[in-house]
Amino acid sequence: MTSENVEEYLEIMYRMKEKGIMPTTITVARELGISPASVSEMLVKLAKAGYIKHTPYRGATLTAKGEKIGKNILSKHRTIEKFLNKIGFPKNKSHEQACEMEHVVSDELERVIRNHMDHRKNIKKKGIIFLDDLERGMKARIVSIESGRMAKRRMEEMGLTPGTEIKIGRKAPAGGPVEVCVRGSCLVIGRGLAKKVIVEI
Amino acid sequence: MNGKIRIALAGNSNVGKSVIFNYLTGLNQHIGNWPGKTVEKAEGSFRFRGHEISVIDLPGIYSLSTYSIEETVTREYIAKEKPDVVINVVDASVLERNLFFTLQLIEMGRPMIIALNQIDTAEKKGIRIDHKKLGKILGIPVIPTIAVKGTGIYDIAEKAVELSGSGRKPKTIKYGDEFERGIQKIVKALKGFRSDYPPRWLAIKLLENDSEIVRMVLKNAPDAAKEAGKISGEIESIHKHSCPTAVTCEKYAAANRIATQVQKQTKKKGETLAERIHDVSTDKIWGYPVMILIILATFFSVFTFGDFFSAAIEDLLMGFLHLLEAQTGGGIILEFILGLLEGVISAITVILPYILPFYLILGILENSGYLSRMAFLMDNVMHKIGLHGKAFIPLMMGYGCNVPACLGCRIMETHRERMIAIFVTTLIPCAAVTAVILGLVARFVSVWWAIGLYLIDIAIVFALGRIAFRVLPGEPSGLIMEVHSLRMPDIKTTLKQTWFRTKDFVYIALPIIVAGTVLIRIASSAGMLATISELMSPVTVAWLGLPVVTGIALIFGTLKKEMTLVMLAVLFGTTDFASVMTPVQMIVFAFVTMLYIPCAATIAALVRETGWKRGLFITLFNIVFAIVAGGIFFRALSMFM
Numbered sequence A: 001m002t003s004e005n006v007e008e009y010l011e012i013m014y015r016m017k018e019k020g021i022m023p024t025t026i027t028v029a030r031e032l033g034i035s036p037a038s039v040s041e042m043l044v045k046l047a048k049a050g051y052i053k054h055t056p057y058r059g060a061t062l063t064a065k066g067e068k069i070g071k072n073i074l075s076k077h078r079t080i081e082k083f084l085n086k087i088g089f090p091k092n093k094s095h096e097q098a099c100e101m102e103h104v105v106s107d108e109l110e111r112v113i114r115n116h117m118d119h120r121k122n123i124k125k126k127g128i129i130f131l132d133d134l135e136r137g138m139k140a141r142i143v144s145i146e147s148g149r150m151a152k153r154r155m156e157e158m159g160l161t162p163g164t165e166i167k168i169g170r171k172a173p174a175g176g177p178v179e180v181c182v183r184g185s186c187l188v189i190g191r192g193l194a195k196k197v198i199v200e201i
Numbered sequence B: 001m002n003g004k005i006r007i008a009l010a011g012n013s014n015v016g017k018s019v020i021f022n023y024l025t026g027l028n029q030h031i032g033n034w035p036g037k038t039v040e041k042a043e044g045s046f047r048f049r050g051h052e053i054s055v056i057d058l059p060g061i062y063s064l065s066t067y068s069i070e071e072t073v074t075r076e077y078i079a080k081e082k083p084d085v086v087i088n089v090v091d092a093s094v095l096e097r098n099l100f101f102t103l104q105l106i107e108m109g110r111p112m113i114i115a116l117n118q119i120d121t122a123e124k125k126g127i128r129i130d131h132k133k134l135g136k137i138l139g140i141p142v143i144p145t146i147a148v149k150g151t152g153i154y155d156i157a158e159k160a161v162e163l164s165g166s167g168r169k170p171k172t173i174k175y176g177d178e179f180e181r182g183i184q185k186i187v188k189a190l191k192g193f194r195s196d197y198p199p200r201w202l203a204i205k206l207l208e209n210d211s212e213i214v215r216m217v218l219k220n221a222p223d224a225a226k227e228a229g230k231i232s233g234e235i236e237s238i239h240k241h242s243c244p245t246a247v248t249c250e251k252y253a254a255a256n257r258i259a260t261q262v263q264k265q266t267k268k269k270g271e272t273l274a275e276r277i278h279d280v281s282t283d284k285i286w287g288y289p290v291m292i293l294i295i296l297a298t299f300f301s302v303f304t305f306g307d308f309f310s311a312a313i314e315d316l317l318m319g320f321l322h323l324l325e326a327q328t329g330g331g332i333i334l335e336f337i338l339g340l341l342e343g344v345i346s347a348i349t350v351i352l353p354y355i356l357p358f359y360l361i362l363g364i365l366e367n368s369g370y371l372s373r374m375a376f377l378m379d380n381v382m383h384k385i386g387l388h389g390k391a392f393i394p395l396m397m398g399y400g401c402n403v404p405a406c407l408g409c410r411i412m413e414t415h416r417e418r419m420i421a422i423f424v425t426t427l428i429p430c431a432a433v434t435a436v437i438l439g440l441v442a443r444f445v446s447v448w449w450a451i452g453l454y455l456i457d458i459a460i461v462f463a464l465g466r467i468a469f470r471v472l473p474g475e476p477s478g479l480i481m482e483v484h485s486l487r488m489p490d491i492k493t494t495l496k497q498t499w500f501r502t503k504d505f506v507y508i509a510l511p512i513i514v515a516g517t518v519l520i521r522i523a524s525s526a527g528m529l530a531t532i533s534e535l536m537s538p539v540t541v542a543w544l545g546l547p548v549v550t551g552i553a554l555i556f557g558t559l560k561k562e563m564t565l566v567m568l569a570v571l572f573g574t575t576d577f578a579s580v581m582t583p584v585q586m587i588v589f590a591f592v593t594m595l596y597i598p599c600a601a602t603i604a605a606l607v608r609e610t611g612w613k614r615g616l617f618i619t620l621f622n623i624v625f626a627i628v629a630g631g632i633f634f635r636a637l638s639m640f641m
Helices: A004-019 A025-032 A036-048 A064-086 A091-101 A107-117 A119-126 A149-157 B017-025 B069-081 B092-107 B119-124 B131-138 B153-166 B177-189 B199-207 B211-220 B222-239 B243-262 B273-281 B287-327 B332-368 B370-385 B389-398 B402-411 B415-425 B431-444 B447-471 B491-525 B528-543 B550-557 B563-572 B583-595 B600-610 B612-640
Strands: A052-055 A059-062 A139-145 A165-171 A178-182 A185-189 A197-200 B004-011 B029-033 B040-048 B051-057 B085-091 B112-117 B127-129 B142-144 B263-265 B480-483
Touching: A004 A025, A004 A036, A004 A059, A004 A064, A025 A036, A036 A052, A036 A059, A059 A064, A064 A091, A064 A107, A139 A149, A149 B243, A149 B480, A185 B370, B004 B017, B004 B069, B004 B092, B004 B153, B017 B029, B017 B040, B017 B051, B017 B085, B017 B153, B017 B491, B029 B491, B040 B153, B051 B153, B085 B092, B085 B153, B092 B112, B092 B119, B092 B127, B092 B199, B092 B243, B112 B131, B112 B153, B119 B127, B131 B142, B131 B243, B142 B153, B177 B199, B177 B222, B199 B211, B199 B222, B199 B243, B211 B222, B222 B243, B243 B263, B273 B287, B273 B370, B287 B332, B287 B370, B287 B431, B332 B370, B332 B402, B332 B491, B370 B389, B370 B447, B370 B480, B389 B402, B389 B415, B402 B415, B402 B491, B402 B600, B415 B447, B415 B600, B415 B612, B431 B447, B431 B563, B431 B583, B447 B583, B491 B528, B491 B600, B528 B550, B528 B612, B550 B563, B550 B583, B563 B583, B583 B612, B600 B612
Parallel strands: B004 B051, B004 B085, B085 B112, B112 B142
Antiparallel strands: A052 A059, A139 A165, A139 A197, A165 A178, A178 A185, A185 B480, B029 B040, B040 B051, B127 B263
């Protein structure tokens, strides 16, 4: 078992890697909100334990072992935070709460929560329709978009806001994009994104 | 008032902004980059009634958030540089979507004019717009224009001059009460916080949870950020959606309200020709043969035209050069001058016959709106390498020339996708490589092996693209784009675009081709080439199984890939390559030529688009990869050939 502190570091470093930021003493200290001196000390420990490769003054990279743990913890964090939000826990506190819970939730519990949260599966059962389920010429209304923040924002800014009426144009074969006519013009939406738009007929 | 007036053109993409820009500035324009950003910056100027008017053509975007670099550039420009007048070019046939952007521009608080463009297209669609009413509602002068015919452009200039002196700003467009109350409160909390952005705009951006603005306000006016957070919560509980979504909804509702007030939809006159072509070009079955036909026709016409003219120009100019060479003696200075001339000539023989027509056809396809249909058809294929459909466009261009392909990767929205796209385009065999494959493999081995090389290359592109996609951090983004109705491209704009792009190509390619030619010429006259090829022989001979002289050919090939074949003929003293090389050697040589290095001009383009470090990294990677893969390929081929 790794200590909570170690997990926290690896999580933050994995998150930085995802964002494309090089983890250095300074940047990690900033992310964690603690002094660079204590970060520097910890990085040395992590390197000794084989979780990271650390070059002083240059930065640190996760080893395969460290990355596995970081990824696991971050995934737990996200699952828990989503779950907390869904059951009505105050949004501004859910991040902190998840930060504490991520270290005690087992892999199995995470899997169960995630399955429970899987929108697509759940919603399919309840008969909710996604944009990509529609056929050419069908009309529908947007209910909500369940994608990542950037893509959601983009689609909304292109006019796919909740309540908007749309008409399906052509669909490219073999999982290609869908043509959606909205607000007097036509958009092309990749199939992956179309799968995340909930509509009603 | 007789002074300088600065105006900026802003609007969605493909609304005719560039056409208006061209009309206003004529040839008096300069295309460059925004400082530190790989976003095209088009500036120009003209004189009008004694005023010196400078114009900036801002990138075509749909919103003022930070989704793409273009959006950031635009909002920073308007806020910091504060142009005297912003001309919002609006596509009259898609009024509602365009007004969504107009509302955001209004919030930036600069004096504005709306150029209601393409009113002819709108009328064909049966849409009539009361432009005076629109002007009254927004408090902005609205001028109906048909940019491609030049209609209304004079009025724009006139209004811009008139408005620049008055400093009259547009009306504030009000949203629902709960929003307005919230905005007021945030604006109040922002009092004392000084920034380039107007407070109302900031308040709305805070409600949209715009990460850049939130960070800025959090640092300097944390109370306002807190207030915004509280109000967001209130709005969320009223609207049952996240606050950014609610704000976007509200803006679109306002755009919709205004659009319905001013436009009348009359009956449309049946299906237009453009719509019928659109149907065929995006058809499940017909779309693909049409696309392939268009691509093949493009390359075929460019190549036939190019081959003919290139040979003619080369004969003429090189003949002249040889005459000069014969007239004078040797010497390093002479070699230097001759090298300069030869470099210029060889650049001309590429640019005039190939690049110019290539850009022209590409411009026609682009301005007609066909390229977005290609992105639609190829989206799922491109997803295999983590890119979306738009990436197909630079990839396809790569088969013509890697330089425009590399620059064309700007079409991708995020930095990460740009990098992957640029990386894979350098692996695409350009026209020059095609000349080598055809002239060596297809001619002396078999056509099937030539086709085989292309297929192997596609496999490599996909394999390496996938790896790059896995290795680079970040999330892939999906395809979201507007499809415009197909239309006849404007000839003047297309020609000007071609001219400026070609000029850009000259800037990138000419210096490095000339410098390289001089260098190689001097090295060759000093007898260094033989030594270098000897030094290369462990790689070329032992590992790749090629004749020693190919080292020299490969060095020349860094300037222009087709030079490899030319040099091979010179070095062997024959064009019957079958008599001096085995089939395996010819195939391996073509394979290595295809991959071993992006040519000099492409490296220059790479450096410009990605910076020194990444550009050189990609170049080095290509060299190492081509050598390693070439050697393995040679051994595999030797087993059964």
